[in-house]
Amino acid sequence: MTAYHQMSRQELEKEKSLLDAAYAAFQAKNLKLNMARGKPSVEQSDLSNGMFNCLSSTDYFSEDGVDCRNYGTLDGIPEMKRIFADLLHLSPDEIIVGGNSSLAMMFDNVSSNMSHGVRDGIPWSKQGEVKFLCPSPGYDRHFGICEYFHIQMIPVAMTETGPDMDEVERLVSSDPMIKGIWCVPKYSNPDGIVYSDETVLRMANLKPAASDFRIYWDDAYAIHYLYDKPATILNILRECEKAGNPNMPLIFSSFSKISFAGAGVACIAASRSNIEFIKQRMAMQTIGHDKLNQLRHARFFKDAQGVLDHMAKHAAILRPKFEAVEEALERELAPLQLAHWQNPKGGYFISVYVPEGCAKRVVQLCKEAGVVLTGAGATYPYGNDPHDSNIRVAPSYPSVEELRTAAELFCLCVKLAAAEKILSE
Amino acid sequence: MTAYHQMSRQELEKEKSLLDAAYAAFQAKNLKLNMARGKPSVEQSDLSNGMFNCLSSTDYFSEDGVDCRNYGTLDGIPEMKRIFADLLHLSPDEIIVGGNSSLAMMFDNVSSNMSHGVRDGIPWSKQGEVKFLCPSPGYDRHFGICEYFHIQMIPVAMTETGPDMDEVERLVSSDPMIKGIWCVPKYSNPDGIVYSDETVLRMANLKPAASDFRIYWDDAYAIHYLYDKPATILNILRECEKAGNPNMPLIFSSFSKISFAGAGVACIAASRSNIEFIKQRMAMQTIGHDKLNQLRHARFFKDAQGVLDHMAKHAAILRPKFEAVEEALERELAPLQLAHWQNPKGGYFISVYVPEGCAKRVVQLCKEAGVVLTGAGATYPYGNDPHDSNIRVAPSYPSVEELRTAAELFCLCVKLAAAEKILSE
Structure with a gap:
């Protein structure tokens, strides 16, 4: 049972008008962020720039x-x-x-x-x-x-x-x-x-x-x-x-x-x-x-140890990005019980389950405010999420600052979609 | 009609014993050459060594x-x-x-x-x-x-x-x-x-x-x-x-x-x-x-012109190799009418047609004297050359010196195989 369900219709309508105003403010920022794919950031690519000159005209034998x-x-x-x-x-x-x-x-x-x-x-x-x-x-x-x-x-x-x-x-x-x-x-x-x-x-x-x-x-x-x-x-x-x-x-x-x-x-x-x-x-x-x-x-x-050492550098870049998203989710959505998610210890994604029937709408709202997410349903065979609930968030590419903004927008869109849904029932 | 066909049996047997001796001399050289595949030589690969350092940590954008x-x-x-x-x-x-x-x-x-x-x-x-x-x-x-x-x-x-x-x-x-x-x-x-x-x-x-x-x-x-x-x-x-x-x-x-x-x-x-x-x-x-x-x-x-200019350097390396083989074929086999071939103006191969039924034997003789050629028949579907005649010679990888030796051996093996065949008829 979400906090929104416990509100009276009047309370929820008031909440929604606040959300609408906040959303309009986001749209005015003209954001342009992409969190659709697990794409390494520029800083991560930079970690391997040494590969550009590690062979030479005298070093090409295995x-x-x-x-x-x-x-x-x-x-x-x-x-x-x-x-x-x-x-x-x-x-x-x-x-x-x-x-x-x-x-x-x-x-x-x-x-x-x-x-x-x-x-x-x-x-x-x-x-x-x-x-x-x-x-x-x-x-x-x-x-x-x-x-x-x-x-x-x-x-x-x-x-x-x-x-x-x-x-x-x-x-x-x-x-x-x-x-x-x-x-x-x-x-x-x-x-x-x-x-x-x-x-x-x-x-x-x-x-x-x-x-x-x-x-x-x-x-x-x-x-x-x-x-x-x-x-x-x-x-x-x-x-x-x-x-x-x-x-x-x-x-x-x-x-x-x-x-x-x-x-x-x-x-x-x-x-x-x-x-x-x-x-x-x-x-x-x-x-x-x-x-x-x-x-x-x-x-x-x-050697393999060299690879593992290298991965620590990726982790140092990625960790604050995951945490920026997780902090926003925890702060904005947990109290309202509007979503659940894993806090992953690795990989490239945070998988968020929003209220049933809301994933497509959340992705659409985010997109219309300039943040592209993986299409809702993409994580299921035939693109068909039976609950229309799962959204894959890919935090690797944007900066931590950008992610804070995007995550705030994301949470806002979840609230908005949830409020819309309850009010339409 | 080859010159060998015009010889008496006695003349051809004498010729064959000379060929056998020459072949034994080749075997004593312990050659180890590979002319099986169209493989660029080391010198040709060297032409592109500039590719090792033409990108850098500041130059990776298309x-x-x-x-x-x-x-x-x-x-x-x-x-x-x-x-x-x-x-x-x-x-x-x-x-x-x-x-x-x-x-x-x-x-x-x-x-x-x-x-x-x-x-x-x-x-x-x-x-x-x-x-x-x-x-x-x-x-x-x-x-x-x-x-x-x-x-x-x-x-x-x-x-x-x-x-x-x-x-x-x-x-x-x-x-x-x-x-x-x-x-x-x-x-x-x-x-x-x-x-x-x-x-x-x-x-x-x-x-x-x-x-x-x-x-x-x-x-x-x-x-x-x-x-x-x-x-x-x-x-x-x-x-x-x-x-x-x-x-x-x-x-x-x-x-x-x-x-x-x-x-x-x-x-x-x-x-x-x-x-x-x-x-x-x-x-x-x-x-x-x-x-x-x-x-x-x-x-x-x-650009494309840069590629064409580069190909002139490949041609300068390859041309004398093709010519070394063609000279040997012309000198050793043409007078005896034991083979025919194109003198190609490009590509990677010289395709030699030896007397019918002799290609497998020539490839075998060459191999046993240390020169590996493309398997006879390989140039036909199912490895089946109906005339057992075609041999693909790939002159790109060995040096010109090596090719002169290998081509001499090749011609000797064609003669030997032809003589063997006529004598066995």
């Missing part, structure tokens, strides 16, 4: 003596494989280094399984209507891949410890057309949830009806912490091995939010059997990805 | 003000689009700039057409057994893409002016399951053939039985000339427009053999309608390709 300017090396230079392996607590031969986009690697993997099937499998597209489990709210671009391939998306609720595993187990074990699940196991997009050990264990021990079921484990925020140090979770590949499901997980990660968002390096990690299978396709696709950019990363970061 | 370090810009920065457009005599809005591999873009386009069809088309894979015309000899990696997607390959003979267009017209107009043709229009792989105006015109004016037929126009060697200046051919997109087939051609090109083979920039060029359609898929695949590498190229080459 440690195995390969001239990185030329053709060759399908699956990545050894030093870059090692960095990914150390960060993901895996072995270098469980890693394929790709181009600059882990999304492209996920898309390509789904495409491959649709047209050719998993190793020793029948093409998914030849088996009937393919379905994926989509823990929701989740990452809109995962859902986009499913839509593109006409894969039916089945939403599964997120809990504070990860996807609702009762539901995941029930569905996966009963329907052989469920071929995949999208997971962002650490600092999930958008809720910032870290999967518990129980969640990872239950995921690894799934008994899928489909022998060609795959877990798409998008470790996008593996080391993207805001406080103290990255959360540690159980190793999905090792747990799947123990459970007799070594080929079930496909792990993706990238440097897009570590080095340069537009010029990072991505990877896929999996069982050696899966790696071998993926490399067969890659050998038809390309002579190899950009090794100079891999070497640039290896020179700049040196 | 001309439209985009911070190339960050996310954004799906289809390429304006300056890189313009360079491609000027080189290909097209408009920037007919260009999508990709990652480092044009092969990856071709693979992805075929994959897209298989699973989703061309714009307003039915997925190729849903129409029956897809077929491609494969002018042969041709590029093994084109054929590899077909094999991967289970596309039936129909060889079409190459002539000195391009594919046998009588055959292409006959096949394309009669079979609606023929969905594509692979073309390398300039300095073709491996023959170095430049398509004549008539060939391009007839290609553009095809009347395919399949409304979703596509010409894969791999302009891999668009400006990769050895003498004077690049050959000019008719503009396939403009000719297709005139013929009422604007959406038929898909043009691919890349900087792999201009800047760095391992870290270049590729593109696809096509009608605006095709570009729009491809971008719809790209928007699901990636946030964008590596813009910093695009900017690096734009800064280093400045």
Whole structure:
């Protein structure tokens, strides 16, 4: 029960006229801020400017003596494989280094399984209507891949410890057309949830009806912490091995939010059997990805510890931004019980649940006052938030000052939308 | 009729014992040379070393003000689009700039057409057994893409002016399951053939039985000339427009053999309608390709003229290498009429036709004396050269000295294989 519900109609109308006046004042400021995507700020990009000059006309060899300017090396230079392996607590031969986009690697993997099937499998597209489990709210671009391939998306609720595993187990074990699940196991997009050990264990021990079921484990925020140090979770590949499901997980990660968002390096990690299978396709696709950019990363970061040290600098920039938003939410919305949210310990988003039926209106009000948010519903399959409640706030790009203003506007819009809704009932 | 055929058995046996001795002498040299792939030499890579330091911590904006370090810009920065457009005599809005591999873009386009069809088309894979015309000899990696997607390959003979267009017209107009043709229009792989105006015109004016037929126009060697200046051919997109087939051609090109083979920039060029359609898929695949590498190229080459000037330096390095091989062929094999070949004016290969049934044996003999050539048959669909005659020689990587030795060995092996064959008949 919100405080607004406890007001008389007259009180609420008075409150709304105050809100309207405040909103008009915001509109007069001609704000122009974008909090739609998890885009690193200029200051964060500056952290990696050393990459511009860390190679030279005498330094372009990988440690195995390969001239990185030329053709060759399908699956990545050894030093870059090692960095990914150390960060993901895996072995270098469980890693394929790709181009600059882990999304492209996920898309390509789904495409491959649709047209050719998993190793020793029948093409998914030849088996009937393919379905994926989509823990929701989740990452809109995962859902986009499913839509593109006409894969039916089945939403599964997120809990504070990860996807609702009762539901995941029930569905996966009963329907052989469920071929995949999208997971962002650490600092999930958008809720910032870290999967518990129980969640990872239950995921690894799934008994899928489909022998060609795959877990798409998008470790996008593996080391993207805001406080103290990255959360540690159980190793999905090792747990799947123990459970007799070594080929079930496909792990993706990238440097897009570590080095340069537009010029990072991505990877896929999996069982050696899966790696071998993926490399067969890659050998038809390309002579190899950009090794100079891999070497640039290896020179700049040196090793996994170098990457972790670098992430502390990102955290120092991001933390006050998250806190500026959280402070406004706490101050403006908590007393009125108009919203709830996680205070994430990492990742790129604050996921706010506004009163049912109000998310679209809040996003619209913010937009009309100059602050662009992620479209309401984008965090759900087919853009359909059944409660019209979740809004993903991306605080990384604007300055702290701008965020204070934007967050104040956001809270105002939540109040306004809530008041409008109650008054219209 | 070769000179060897005119010898008596005794004369030929004597000749063969001389060849055997010469071959043994080569084996004693312990050569270790690789002429298998069109790989630029170290000196060629050195030409682009200026790319290592042409960006800096104060220079990372594209001309439209985009911070190339960050996310954004799906289809390429304006300056890189313009360079491609000027080189290909097209408009920037007919260009999508990709990652480092044009092969990856071709693979992805075929994959897209298989699973989703061309714009307003039915997925190729849903129409029956897809077929491609494969002018042969041709590029093994084109054929590899077909094999991967289970596309039936129909060889079409190459002539000195391009594919046998009588055959292409006959096949394309009669079979609606023929969905594509692979073309390398300039300095073709491996023959170095430049398509004549008539060939391009007839290609553009095809009347395919399949409304979703596509010409894969791999302009891999668009400006990769050895003498004077690049050959000019008719503009396939403009000719297709005139013929009422604007959406038929898909043009691919890349900087792999201009800047760095391992870290270049590729593109696809096509009608605006095709570009729009491809971008719809790209928007699901990636946030964008590596813009910093695009900017690096734009800064280093400045404009299309800068690229053409740069190609003159490549030509100066490559020309003596091609000539070293051609001299040996002319000196050793022409008098005996044991082989024929083109003396290409550009590209990366010399395509030698040895006596029927001898190509595999020549490649084997060379290998056993330390010189690796492209596998015999690789230039034909399914690795099947019906005459076992064509050998692709790639002279770019070794030094001129090494090439003289390797070419001498090659000629010796052709003689030896020919002598063996006649003696075994």
